[in-house]
Amino acid sequence: FAGLADVSVAQDIPVEGEITVPVGSHSPDEDYSTLDEPVKDTIMRDLKAVGKKFVHVMYPRKSSALLRDWDLWGPLVLCVSLALMLQGGSADSKDDGGPQFAEVFVIIWFGAVVITLNSKLLGGTISFFQSLCVLGYCVMPLTVAMLVCRLVLLAGAGTVSFIIRLIVVGAMFAWSTLASTAFLADSQPPNRKALVVYPIFLFYFVISWMILTFTPQ
């Protein structure tokens, strides 16, 4: 390489270019990658999130945890269990009986979607799935009421049992409505709050009616 002997880089020519090494390219993967963790950890994390939301519904305070990390597992479990428990009520002809599984499912999900659309159309700032999440989780008191009703009906179906069921369903209906209103009312414009709360009231009233009129075989 005789010709290259006199080639030299001048001292005053700046070396240009980017030789940056991305900082932290390894550590995010190590910290947040959930691919390598045991399956038990993954499941427990989701279960804990769902459980925490149930607790929030039990003691409704204005917390943003329910809204921020929405998920639809809880509503699905509640809806399926409520629809299953509403089975078994019957009449002699199918036309006169209680709601079928598909009807309960459709009422709950379609009702929640319509209420969410209603609140968004009225100018609410909550997102679609957050509202579905809240409405679904707040069905929990009514699912508890259904459980209690079925247990009471095991003991008998007289007037006393009806009064007990009426009180329990009424109290849970009030709890559901108040819980969901506590979460959802803040995201509405102030002069339209009643317009948003009324459909929620109607929704839980219909579910309560289905629970109260359940008559076992």
Next chain:
Amino acid sequence: TACLVMYLFAEFDDAANLLAANPDATTISIDEPAELPKNQHSRLQEPGREEDDELLGTDDSDKTELLAGQKKSAPFWTFEYYQTFFDVDTYQVLDRIKGSVFPVPGKNFVRLYIRSNPDLYGPFWICATLVFTIAVSGNLSNFFIHLGKPAYRYVPEFRKVSIAATTIYAYAWLIPLALWGFLMWRNSKVMNIVSYSFLEIVCVYGYSLFIYIPTAVLWIIPQQVVRWLLMVFSLCLSGSVLVMTFWPAVRDDNRRIAVATVATILLLHALLAVGCLAYFFDAPELDMPAPIIPAHNSTSKVLLEQH
């Protein structure tokens, strides 16, 4: 032409009155109607000028229909377009409901309350409430009527909810569609002053159904006379709202067609009420002596099997 001149003078006069009464009205030009605040009733006309008032109302609603067209400028596939149909506050919805329950004679519901801001909130949720009210009240009333009978077992009759929903939503949305089409067709033949947009007609029909909600609750009372009295009363109230809305729209047409249109509107309204009462509410039993206790076991088995 004399009528046309009278319109213009009347509008001019009315605008001057409005200006005197509301110095801070938003628009005071002759071309556009003065924009009154939505919850203010205009009580500036004397009784003798009621006809001008109606004609003015038609003029207003004609122009406000243009304004309505300007308001909804978002394309129909965006969410904002549909948000313009829900641009109502709580007090506005309550005012509209009040206007449908206490109709003021001579005042047009659309002109007085809707005023180029038709909303879909009222019609949709009033229909939903009515569906569930009728289903629940019907169920309760049947329960009380048949209570105490030996062979009666309570049934929730949940199928009736779907039937009620289909009926009421079809009535509240398809009849306005047909009526709107009919009015558009007549408008092309006869130069009508008044034309309502489809949403305004849906609004009137939706809000006029509100009176049936308390009526359905009161239909639990198991007396046939009471039920029919209630039905006639609520039919009068909501029918008058419809008549006062649509009479100015067909008045200028052929007399027979105008009367036939209004009569059809009222007939369909009555048909809905009577149909709901007949289907969802069992007839209360007349006061008959108690049925003879069957002597045979077979007879009682027959009774049980019938249910």
